[in-house]
Amino acid sequence: MEINEIQDQIIEDFSVFDDWMDKYQYIIDLSKELKIIKSEEKVEQNVIKGCQSQVWLSAEYTNGKIIYTADSDAIITKGIISLLIKVLSNQSPESIKNADLYFIEAIGLKENLSPTRSNGLLAMIKQMKLYAIAFDHKENR
Amino acid sequence: MEINEIQDQIIEDFSVFDDWMDKYQYIIDLSKELKIIKSEEKVEQNVIKGCQSQVWLSAEYTNGKIIYTADSDAIITKGIISLLIKVLSNQSPESIKNADLYFIEAIGLKENLSPTRSNGLLAMIKQMKLYAIAFDHKENR
Amino acid sequence: MLDIQKLRLDFPILQTKIHGKDLVYFDSAATTQKPQVVIDSIVDYYTKYNSNIHRGIHSLSQLSTQLYEDARETVKQFINAEHNYEIVFTKGLTEAINLVAFSFGETFIKPNDEIIISAMEHHANIVPWQMLCERKQAILKIIPFDNDGVLDLDIYKNLITEKTKLVSVSYISNVLGTKNPIPEIIKFAHLHNVPVLIDGAQSVQHEKIDVQKLDCDFFTIAGHKAYGPNGTGVLYGKEKWLDKMVPYQGGGDMIKTVTLQKTEYNTLPFKFEAGTTDYVGAHALATAFKYIESIGAELIGNHEKQLLSLATEKLSKNEAVTIYGNAPQKSCVLSFLVKGAHPADVGMILDKQGFALRTGTHCAEPIMQYYNIPGTIRMSFGMYNTTDEVLACCEMIDRISKMFQ
Amino acid sequence: MLDIQKLRLDFPILQTKIHGKDLVYFDSAATTQKPQVVIDSIVDYYTKYNSNIHRGIHSLSQLSTQLYEDARETVKQFINAEHNYEIVFTKGLTEAINLVAFSFGETFIKPNDEIIISAMEHHANIVPWQMLCERKQAILKIIPFDNDGVLDLDIYKNLITEKTKLVSVSYISNVLGTKNPIPEIIKFAHLHNVPVLIDGAQSVQHEKIDVQKLDCDFFTIAGHKAYGPNGTGVLYGKEKWLDKMVPYQGGGDMIKTVTLQKTEYNTLPFKFEAGTTDYVGAHALATAFKYIESIGAELIGNHEKQLLSLATEKLSKNEAVTIYGNAPQKSCVLSFLVKGAHPADVGMILDKQGFALRTGTHCAEPIMQYYNIPGTIRMSFGMYNTTDEVLACCEMIDRISKMFQ
Numbered sequence A, B: 001m002e003i004n005e006i007q008d009q010i011i012e013d014f015s016v017f018d019d020w021m022d023k024y025q026y027i028i029d030l031s032k033e034l035k036i037i038k039s040e041e042k043v044e045q046n047v048i049k050g051c052q053s054q055v056w057l058s059a060e061y062t063n064g065k066i067i068y069t070a071d072s073d074a075i076i077t078k079g080i081i082s083l084l085i086k087v088l089s090n091q092s093p094e095s096i097k098n099a100d101l102y103f104i105e106a107i108g109l110k111e112n113l114s115p116t117r118s119n120g121l122l123a124m125i126k127q128m129k130l131y132a133i134a135f136d137h138k139e140n141r
Numbered sequence C, D: 001m002l003d004i005q006k007l008r009l010d011f012p013i014l015q016t017k018i019h020g021k022d023l024v025y026f027d028s029a030a031t032t033q034k035p036q037v038v039i040d041s042i043v044d045y046y047t048k049y050n051s052n053i054h055r056g057i058h059s060l061s062q063l064s065t066q067l068y069e070d071a072r073e074t075v076k077q078f079i080n081a082e083h084n085y086e087i088v089f090t091k092g093l094t095e096a097i098n099l100v101a102f103s104f105g106e107t108f109i110k111p112n113d114e115i116i117i118s119a120m121e122h123h124a125n126i127v128p129w130q131m132l133c134e135r136k137q138a139i140l141k142i143i144p145f146d147n148d149g150v151l152d153l154d155i156y157k158n159l160i161t162e163k164t165k166l167v168s169v170s171y172i173s174n175v176l177g178t179k180n181p182i183p184e185i186i187k188f189a190h191l192h193n194v195p196v197l198i199d200g201a202q203s204v205q206h207e208k209i210d211v212q213k214l215d216c217d218f219f220t221i222a223g224h225k226a227y228g229p230n231g232t233g234v235l236y237g238k239e240k241w242l243d244k245m246v247p248y249q250g251g252g253d254m255i256k257t258v259t260l261q262k263t264e265y266n267t268l269p270f271k272f273e274a275g276t277t278d279y280v281g282a283h284a285l286a287t288a289f290k291y292i293e294s295i296g297a298e299l300i301g302n303h304e305k306q307l308l309s310l311a312t313e314k315l316s317k318n319e320a321v322t323i324y325g326n327a328p329q330k331s332c333v334l335s336f337l338v339k340g341a342h343p344a345d346v347g348m349i350l351d352k353q354g355f356a357l358r359t360g361t362h363c364a365e366p367i368m369q370y371y372n373i374p375g376t377i378r379m380s381f382g383m384y385n386t387t388d389e390v391l392a393c394c395e396m397i398d399r400i401s402k403m404f405q
């Protein structure tokens, strides 16, 4: 599926919730689906530090696609990462680089990505895109 | 003359002025009448420091009366000192000690004696009374 | 009894809506909200009296100087200091401690001297001492606490030696809520002629403080945590210490005379108030202290203790909740964790329901290291909180905790 | 052209009566009055947004953090810094200089190193360096000025040696009004790899400052002198210096991790912002800077220069008046004395007529020592002063000076 198709799917999934508690319950459930980063990759180098919670991110490049794995010590962050990976993992560097992640705002999670939130999510998206740029660059050399 | 008579006289003198400029002109003129402290007494020990201007004060005790001499580097302060000396000099320690200097408020100079003014006047009055207490004490021993 | 509903009207921000819900503000340990009188006192100042102090000769400056020195007198009375020149206005509690760390440190601390703090201190009462000890090759010693969050006084007494130069501890822990045995700590230190600094960040807003009765050598206050404005703080110090200490910052007002060769410092308290002070802040802080007095420190403290008991009782019933800090003497804050959830998870969901609780390490990482936790969720109380708010929050925490099981 | 009458309405305090007369405020060099927008920004903050920052998770804290960081961005743009982390909020200019004196001093100054200041500095730019030099056995060297109040650049150039570690001079003298040749001073220092700190107390309120164009290494601002609130200040520092400097105060927010054994410091600018900062003040300061921009720094500066010229012209005609400071490049203040009178005498009578002028040494005693005078009377200008006010004041000074002849 393409990035935007996935995003639209997520937006639809979320549209059934009219209550923050249900939305968060769903995100908590999603956290369990996260493709967890291998424990040997949970190293300093792959950590993205927020003030409150931490995020680990790793990326592999195979067959023209990037596969991300990640983890966080906060469940909601993990749930949101799970969504981000659904959207961006298994896509080409090119499309990741150019992705406009409009679903975040649409499902009401934009503020989780504000720079003041400091939960590492904003930095994580940056890092995901940096991986895409790096692999794209390698590819085109 | 007694302290209060002199005070009443000063209040009367000032009552003719309905303008601050005239009042200050009069105070400036009064500054010239000040019985200036002897230059050899203008020493550190006799100085009363304000933030802005300085006051020197000395006292002599003869025939049961205290004679004050003083000086200041500010003219208006000098004028006010001149008034204070008119009122308190040549009086007995007892009456100086107990003097209520109501003329200051009556002629509108109260704020010149506020602690924030820091022109040394408030400290000077204290010092004048301290001299009175000291001489009174000596007397009664 | 406090009429909380009436009192709440004094705090305009309490009318705020958060995500469409009524704001329930349980973050007063981080900063309290401000009553209208305090806000008004700032507006009034800038509208009617503002002028630089330094005892200028013109009327506004005179007035402004007067208001500033009146504020000092108010603070002096509020904590019952002996002299008003023992009250130094600072920009905050952190600065007050740093001032002592520098000025006391430069004056009295030599290599191998010892300073004692506790393991439950806020970073503001740790880092300045670490920095000082590094600069002076002095040694920082730590009073540990037990699992309930109670300081070990036996160990404390053994820590004091001939080399001890200062003890610095908090009145109340901002994480564990422990009310430390300050009188005992001070008495013992004084037996050995060691002065004691009290981090009073969590103090005057909850109970009447009498620095003479405590006999502390230094006491520090965070204005913004005591219903006063941001950027204000108080350092109380006994004259005998302040007088001997070298100045902290150099500049206007802290000097008697300056030549390019040599400077003579001013008397107390000005020696420690370099530069244009925040005289507006000082006035507003004095207004806050008067406000606390008008409500009654004891009434406020009792009310807050009721809230703490109620919250403790409710949360204790939830098996997924662990409370950190179970000292018998406790006040003003309640730290906890929900099983399976990061503190941020819980804080975030609570926020969506209008509950403002702080999550994280609360600038007291050594406490987190002790319990080996990433942080806590902290409910903290101000005079304006109600039992209804506590009940609603505890219910919400119950609901949230189920989501993570 | 500025519409001064309209602009004056922005400043509520200007409606004040002093001894029954209209207040004529000529003391802006000590502190400026505040426009309504700045006052409102404080009220708004406490009424709608107040919460401690430290990037807490709840909405108010998020909002408050955002407003604080927005303020930093505003300041960054206002002085055209390269990075917003080069902007450190302080409680005032005096603190900003003390911060550099300590942190630069601890990091870079060794015995016999030299620091250069000028003889016309405010105590805030003298005493911290004296204190540092005493602590580090370093040497303070002084650039002299001539009778007109102009720095001697030849001597300055000879003062710089291999041992020079820092030059610290004021942008504009708060007594003499001299606008110092800062670009030249900086260029020469940089030829010798010596960094330069600018005391910008009298700067941003009078003209546009571009720290990148100036290429200064440190620039300091007094918020309350630039239409902002009390208790605020800014230290701008080039990353390359700030980054290497040890922290100044220890406490919350300036750390990355704390253990009882060892602390790791935070990145810029937080490393230098220990404790709860005055985020409300920072926001109000940003509001003041936006206000200055909305009026136009150049228009303000030109208007004030006209006032200065007019006052200079009028007072020069009075033979009993001596003006101190006659540099060709002059701005914002006019210092003078009246023959036969102490400055306080003149200030006191002026006050009775509603004119607020500062008298005394203006915290720059070495200037007084140079001229061998007890102080000066200082007329200083803000954007809200009018030519009518200047004329009325000069006439009054003429009248007063006659009283003392």
Ligand SMILES: Cc1ncc(COP(=O)(O)O)c(C=O)c1O
Residues within 6 Å of the ligand: C252, C275, C276, C277, D029, D030, D092, D093, D094, D095, D122, D124, D125, D170, D172, D173, D174, D199, D201, D202, D222, D224, D363
């Ligand atoms: C040139 C100069 N430097 C420094 C200062 C000190 O500023 P503040 O007292 O606001 O810290 C002033 C204020 O009078 C000044 O005019």
Ligand SMILES: Cc1ncc(COP(=O)(O)O)c(C=O)c1O
Residues within 6 Å of the ligand: C029, C030, C092, C093, C094, C095, C122, C124, C125, C170, C172, C173, C174, C199, C201, C202, C222, C224, C363, D252, D275, D276, D277
């Ligand atoms: C116990 C304690 N000490 C010190 C501080 C630091 O206070 P401030 O940041 O206001 O200087 C706090 C505030 O969180 C605290 O709770």
